[in-house]
Amino acid sequence: MNKVLDAISDKLLPLANKLGSNRYLGILRDAFMLAFPLTMFGSIVVVITNLPFFDDSTKTMLTGLLGSGQNATMSIMTVFVTFGIGYYLSQSYDVEGIFGGAVSFASFLLLTPFYVTLDNGKSVSGVLSLDRLGAKGMFLGMIVAFLAAEIYCRTTKKGWQIKMPDSVPPAVAKSFAALIPAILTLSVFLLVNAAVTGILKTNLHDVIYEVIQAPLVGLGSSIWATLIAIFFIQFLWFFGLHGQILVNSVMDPIWNTLMLDNLEAYKDGSHLPHIISKPFMETFTVGLGGSGMTLAVVIIMAFVLKKKLYRDVGRLALGAGIFNVNEPVIFGLPIVLNATILIPWVLAPIIVTAFNYSVMAVGLVPAPTGVSVPWTVPVFFSGMLATNSILGGILQIIDMFIVGFLWYPFLRVLDKQPDSAL
Template identity: 80%
Template sequence: MNGFMDKLSEKILPLANALGQNRYLTVLRDAFMLSFPITMFGSIVVVLNNLPFFSDATKGTLGTLFGNGQNATMSIMTVFVTFGIGYYLSKSYDVEGIFGGAVSFASFLILTPFFMTTESGETVSGVLSLDRLGAKGMFIGMIAAFLAAEIYCRITKRGWQIKMPDGVPPAVSKSFAALIPAIITLTVFLVINAIMTGVFNANLHDVIYEVIQKPLTGLGSSLPATLLALFFVQFLWFFGLHGQIIVNSVMDPIWNTLMLDNLEAYQNGDALPHIVTKPFMETFTVGLGGSGMTLAVVILMAFVLKKKQYRDVGRLALAPGIFNVNEPAIFGMPIVLNATILIPWVVAPLVVTTLNYLVMAAGLVPAPTGVSVPWTVPVVFSGVLATNSWLGGLLQVIDVVIVGLIWYPFLRVLDRQVEPSLEQ
């Protein structure tokens, strides 16, 4: 078994390390983290405006008074992501980040239609639709931001800049240095938009949405794709790699887009279109004790296992585990490269996630509303906040019990394997 694991590790680790160190995936992860505190504020506003015991009239009044707390944050998440991509990609090339972010955001806006069609079929010009700055514009925003930042940085690196004398204030000097790269980059996007509008009578927003975003989000919201992503999270963690960061850097654009779709439907009082979203993955996987859903595991270690080694690790890991920080368990047990517990480590999250998906698909438990809940919120509380229902918290409790039942036989085997010298 150990020989097989060593050979597998030799094949997997280089690929996982390459993904973890990839410039574009790292930039994308950082860009989403840039939007995190802003979208978190919007989520808090949505939760407070829609508490279950409020009447519809009260919710309507609160929405009128405080609705901009969500409109100016979560509903325009693509704005922050595009700026973040431009900023962090420019920084990775040692180019002034603030101008890279501004150029990327402006390039995205150049491709964005400044009109919308009302329900009566009337076209209103000179306006931006919120959905194009949120869920519907996410993929075109990311593509435009990466392309714009690449063009801007490459031109800057070639030295095509206006250099000011030494006595000029730095802010003025940097602005002039960014002038030529910014003009060339924005011109490229203006020409692209002109061709799409004048020749094809279309816009890239709708083309990218129909050709790329809808198929990808449809695939990413499926149970098989979710289980595959979760499998790789667990599998990479087993070899000591942060599977959550590696896999999420690929899947976050899809899961966040699905989250915004749900939030829009929830705000409009419509049926939620998706089960799998970013809050689903945070609340009903990581929210059960961290990667691998290990809250049940540390409870069993702390209070059921007999060996002092495991009881000590379990009690040390219990407090962080309540807030879904489980590195003490992963490296203290250890879970990394421990073949005895590979099966429950991989299987338990897959079983629980399948159960959660099915009960939500059957309507027994509401799907997450699209409200972003911090992954450090303890079990039960996070389930209630994510679904706006006590049933979400109850489902988490059931999940913890199931994880414990799956792990228990393997923990007993592990308990017996400890050397006699380690016994109390």
């Protein structure tokens, strides 16, 4: 068994390292993290304005008073992501990041229609639709931001700049240095927009949404794609690779888009369109003790197993595990390269996620509303916040019992092994 694991590790490590060090995936992750504090603020506002014990008139009043807190953050998440991509990609090329971010965002706006079509078919010009700055514009925003930043950086690197004398203040010199690359970059996207609107009689937002975003979101919202993603998260972690970072770098744009769709529906009082979303993945997977849902495992180790080694590791890991930090148990048990517990480590999250999806699909527990809950919020409380229902917290407790039931026989095997086998 060890020879098989070593062979897999030898093949897997180089691939995972390449994926983990990929410039564009790392920048995409950093751009979403740039938006994280803002979306968290928006989520808090949504929770406050929709507390379950408020009547409809109170919720309407609070939404009128505080609703801009959500509109100015979560509803325009694509704004922050496009700026973040331009900023971090420019920095990775040793180019002034602030101008790269501004050019990327402006390039996105050049492709965004400045009109809204009303229900009666009439159009109002000179306005931006929130959904194009949020969920519907997410994939176009990411594509344009990467392309714009690449053009801007490559133009800058070629030396196509206006260089000012040393006596000119630095801020002024940097602005003039960015002038030619910015004009060239923005001109490209202005011409693209002119071609799409003039020839195709549409806009690139709708084209990208129909051709790329809608199919990808449909795929990412399926339970099968989600279970495959969870399998790879667990499998990579088993070899000591941060599966959450590697897999989420690919899946986060889809899960965040699903989250924004749910939030818009929740605000409007409509049926939530998705079960799978970013809050679902964080609350009902990571929110149960970290990657692998290990809080129940830590409790069993701390209070049920007999070997002092495991009891000590369990008790040391319990405090961190309550806040969903589980590196102490991953490397302290250890879970990494421990063939004895490979089966529950991989299968428990898959089984629990399928169970959670099923009970939400049949309506026993409400789906997450789209509110972003910090992944460090303890179990039960995070479930309530994510679903705006106590049933979400109860489901997390049931999940922990399932995880404990699946893990217990394997932990007993570990507990009975002689010390020489550890």
